[in-house]
Amino acid sequence: MIELDGLTKHYGDKVAVDHLTFTVRPGLVTGFLGPNGAGKSTTMRMMLDLDNPTAGSVRIDGEHYRRLTDPLRSVGALLDAKAVHGGRSAYHHLLCLAQSNGLPRRRVGEVLDTVGLTPVARKRSKGFSLGMGQRLGIAAALLGDPRVLLFDEPVNGLDPEGIHWIRNLMKNLAAQGRTVFVSSHLMSEMALTADHLVVIGRGRLLADTSMAEFIRGNSRSYVRLRSPEAERLRDVLHAERIAATEAADGTLEVDGVPSERLGELAARHGLVLHELSPQQASLEEAFMQLTAESVEYHAHDGEPVGGGPAEPVPPGVAAGPGGWGGDWRKKGS
Amino acid sequence: MAAVGQVLRSEWTKIRSVRSTVWTLGIAVVVTVGLGMLICALAANDFRTMPARDRLTFDATNVSFAGMGLGQLAMIVFGVLVVSNEYSTGMIRSSLAAVPQRGTFLFCKLAVATALVFLVGLATSFVAFFAGQAMLGDHRAYLGDPGVLRAVFGGGLYMTMIALFSMAVATMLRSPMLSLGILMPFFFLVSNILGNVSATRKIGRYLPDQAGQRVMQVIPRAADVPYGPWGGFGIMAAWTAAALVCGYVLLKRRDA
Numbered sequence: 001m002i003e004l005d006g007l008t009k010h011y012g013d014k015v016a017v018d019h020l021t022f023t024v025r026p027g028l029v030t031g032f033l034g035p036n037g038a039g040k041s042t043t044m045r046m047m048l049d050l051d052n053p054t055a056g057s058v059r060i061d062g063e064h065y066r067r068l069t070d071p072l073r074s075v076g077a078l079l080d081a082k083a084v085h086g087g088r089s090a091y092h093h094l095l096c097l098a099q100s101n102g103l104p105r106r107r108v109g110e111v112l113d114t115v116g117l118t119p120v121a122r123k124r125s126k127g128f129s130l131g132m133g134q135r136l137g138i139a140a141a142l143l144g145d146p147r148v149l150l151f152d153e154p155v156n157g158l159d160p161e162g163i164h165w166i167r168n169l170m171k172n173l174a175a176q177g178r179t180v181f182v183s184s185h186l187m188s189e190m191a192l193t194a195d196h197l198v199v200i201g202r203g204r205l206l207a208d209t210s211m212a213e214f215i216r217g218n219s220r221s222y223v224r225l226r227s228p229e230a231e232r233l234r235d236v237l238h239a240e241r242i243a244a245t246e247a248a249d250g251t252l253e254v255d256g257v258p259s260e261r262l263g264e265l266a267a268r269h270g271l272v273l274h275e276l277s278p279q280q281a282s283l284e285e286a287f288m289q290l291t292a293e294s295v296e297y298h299a300h301d302g303e304p305v306g307g308g309p310a311e312p313v314p315p316g317v318a319a320g321p322g323g324w325g326g327d328w329r330k331k332g333s
Numbered sequence: 334m335a336a337v338g339q340v341l342r343s344e345w346t347k348i349r350s351v352r353s354t355v356w357t358l359g360i361a362v363v364v365t366v367g368l369g370m371l372i373c374a375l376a377a378n379d380f381r382t383m384p385a386r387d388r389l390t391f392d393a394t395n396v397s398f399a400g401m402g403l404g405q406l407a408m409i410v411f412g413v414l415v416v417s418n419e420y421s422t423g424m425i426r427s428s429l430a431a432v433p434q435r436g437t438f439l440f441c442k443l444a445v446a447t448a449l450v451f452l453v454g455l456a457t458s459f460v461a462f463f464a465g466q467a468m469l470g471d472h473r474a475y476l477g478d479p480g481v482l483r484a485v486f487g488g489g490l491y492m493t494m495i496a497l498f499s500m501a502v503a504t505m506l507r508s509p510m511l512s513l514g515i516l517m518p519f520f521f522l523v524s525n526i527l528g529n530v531s532a533t534r535k536i537g538r539y540l541p542d543q544a545g546q547r548v549m550q551v552i553p554r555a556a557d558v559p560y561g562p563w564g565g566f567g568i569m570a571a572w573t574a575a576a577l578v579c580g581y582v583l584l585k586r587r588d589a
Contacts, residue, residue: 048430051588066433070339077430083423086353092350093427100343100431102336140427 001027001179002047002148006056009042009203016042018203019056020033024181024196026147029174031194031211032183035291040183041079048077054241060148070101077150083137086126090117090136093125098143113138118140130157138169150177155189167193187287191215201291218286223259225252225264226275236269251275340432340441348445353414358450361407361492362457368400369461380472390553394484397465401488401549404457405495405542408450409516410497414430415446415491417509417544422540429589443500443577446579451489451579452498457548458488480551495520498573504580508523536575545569 002024009017017039024030034040039057045051047058049065060075078084084093094108112118115135120128125136134154141149152171155163156179170193174180184190190197191210197214199207207214221253227233229249237244244252254262259278266273348354351506376396380388417434419425432438466473474481503512520542537543546569547558547565560568 037449045426048426048432050426050429050585068433072431079430080423081424083426085347085418087351087353087418088347089350092346096343096346096350097344097427097431100340100428102414103338126537263457308425 001061002056002181002281003059003062004043004047004056005059007043007046007053007058009039009051009076010054016203017046017053017225020200020203021056022023022205023181024198024209026179026199027174028195029193030116030168030198032181032191032198032200033187033190033287034183034200034206036185037201038184038185038291040200041152042203043200044077044079044150044181044183047150048075048079061305069206070103070144072097072101072103072144072237074144074146075150076144076146077152078134078137078141078154079150079152080137082133082229084125084133087124089122090125090128090139091121093136094143097140099143103144107143107145111142113141114142124180131159131162134158134166138166145180149173149181149229151182153183153185155184155186164190187284191283193229199287199290206290207256214286219285220255221280222276223254223257224232224275224277224279225254225262225266225273226250227252227271227273229271232269233266233271233273235263235332236271240265253279276310286321337437337441338397340437341445343440344445347442348415348449351418353418354449355409357407357414357472357566358453361379361404361411362453362460364407365400365404365457365492366401366461366464366481367400369397369465370400370468372399373397373465375487377469377472386583390552391472392470392550393466393469393549394462394478394481395554396469397462398458398484398488398549399465401463401492404461405492406517406521407453408492408496409499409511409520410438410508411450412446412496413509413516413523414513416442416503417512419506422507422519425589435584439504439581443497446500447493449495451493454492455486455489457483457492459527461488474551478551478563478587484549484551489564490567491549493570494566494573495542497511498569498576501576501580539568540579542571542574 004020004039007017007020008015009255020043022038032040032043036138042051044055047060049058061066063074065071065075087095090112091108095105095113097107098105109118112121113139117132117135117139120132125133126134134157138151138154149170151166152168154166158166170182171181173193182190182193194211196210197207198205208310209217224247225233225244230252234244234246235250237252242254242257244254247253259276261272263276368500373396376391380391383391419428428438429435431439442527462476466475476482476485499512499516502516503509506512506515524537524540524542527540528543529537534555538555544560544565545568547560548562550562558565
């Protein structure tokens with residue numbers, strides 16, 4: 001368990017982390033989400049006592065990090081893949097960390113096996129690919145068989161196979177009753193792994209909720225209808241007491257009615273439909289809405305300002321199943 | 334609390350598992366001994382033609398340490414790299430996450446590196462002495478002569494202290510480029526200039542290397558030096574202690 005109490009970090013005038021208070025519980029994967037520059041990494045560094053908080057405190061299983069005996073036995077962290085001396089072999093990197101915490105030498109071999117680096121254990125880590133470096137960082141985190149694990153952007157730069165591997169690893173670690181805290185700036189990634197969500201923006205806590213609740217609260221499912229006889233369609237729906245909203249391009253959107261029923265209804269009235277499609281708002285969209293106020297660096301999307309036939313996107317509505325975050329549904333179903 | 338024994342073992346693994354250790358220490362030994370032998374051979378040749386005053390104050394022991402001026406630069410590189418590599422590679426975050434007691438971390442790192450430098454420095458000093466004296470022929474000094482054993486032992490201590498001073502400076506500055514960029518020209522040029530220009534000589538002789546070198550001289554180079562061999566070494570040790578305190582305070586306060 002990790003408890004943050006009013007954690008604050010100032011860099012000069014700039015507030016990087018602003019009174020964060022939340023608890024990361026064991027047995028779950030907790031996603032730590034926020035746009036770039038939201039203060040995620042700073043928060044994680046303060047958890048490990050690498051950065052000194054301006055105010056507030058972090059407790060890990062009730063103790064300050066500095067008070068832990070052999071901290072690697074309690075907390076394992078993947079901070080960034082480059083926290084390694086490139087001239088040292090993977091084996092010696094892990095060995096010096098193990099020795100500093102009185103861990104047996106055989107643990108080094110075990111974690112190298114776990115992450116699949118045994119064949120290159122004696123090679124200098126300078127020549128490692130991004131993915132191999134990430135695996136070495138994870139091996140270091142697992143070294144002391146800790147109850148609490150922190151991963152800062154673990155999937156960065158990994159290939160699909162590596163991403164899949166890390167996802168399963170984190171889920172397994174949580175299933176063993178450990179506390180798993182993972183940061184990411186990708187909602188779609190979190191939707192696949194996390195059970196609980198902590199969202200921050202500009203250092204402030206924006207949400208602290210279960211994944212299921214976040215999905216329920218932020219994803220709107222609806223059916224899109226397009227017909228050449230829009231007028232008659234609206235009358236039919238009205239007669240059935242089905243509320244429909246008209247989107248800007250003339251399509252109708254219906255909430256909370258299964259697409260089967262709408263299709264049968266249209267057939268019964270002999271209505272021509274050009275489109276009948278169930279839609280799901282993406283979590284990425286919901287996340288962007290939530291953090292829109294707090295994004296540090298805005299980019300322009302390259303469209304001419306104030307012009308063009310661009311279709312306005314209603315709040316909370318996504319492009320469609322193919323858009324960002326469309327894949328979260330695989331998990332939900 | 335992390336146990337000191339565990340951290341010492343960890344730091345020893347760190348030191349022996351990077352190539353820079355062997356390279357820098359190896360160069361320090363080769364340069365100190367090799368250059369010392371060369372200069373001893375030249376001195377033996379020139380002895381006849383030297384002015385009488387120089388012949389009287391000829392310090393056979395110290396001449397065999399003539400390579401140390403250059404060899405110490407390799408020791409400085411070793412000292413700087415041992416500490417600053419942690420920062421330049423990002424390893425410091427792994428290290429401090431494993432050993433959050435920063436005082437323990439710094440003490441163990443410096444203790445292991447200093448012990449290694451002391452062994453290498455002492456061996457270098459003795460080898461440089463015997464090899465140099467062999468070159469000097471008739472003008473040689475013997476280990477049993479007054480002050481000679483102290484000077485040879487002092488050569489090892491001097492090299493150790495210069496490396497420890499470099500480690501302390503690197504702890505303060507963190508960047509290897511910045512640390513080397515300050516220490517190398519300082520010890521190679523600035524200190525020598527200050528020590529040889531008459532206007533600044535009085536200040537120059539209190540600089541860490543000028544004061545520290547007194548311990549490896551049997552016959553003082555300048556008659557009016559206000560400190561003895563151990564007094565000079567004490568001045569160097571005081572410089573190092575001050576740098577260590579600054580480094581420790583900064584490490585304690587700073588974000589890693």
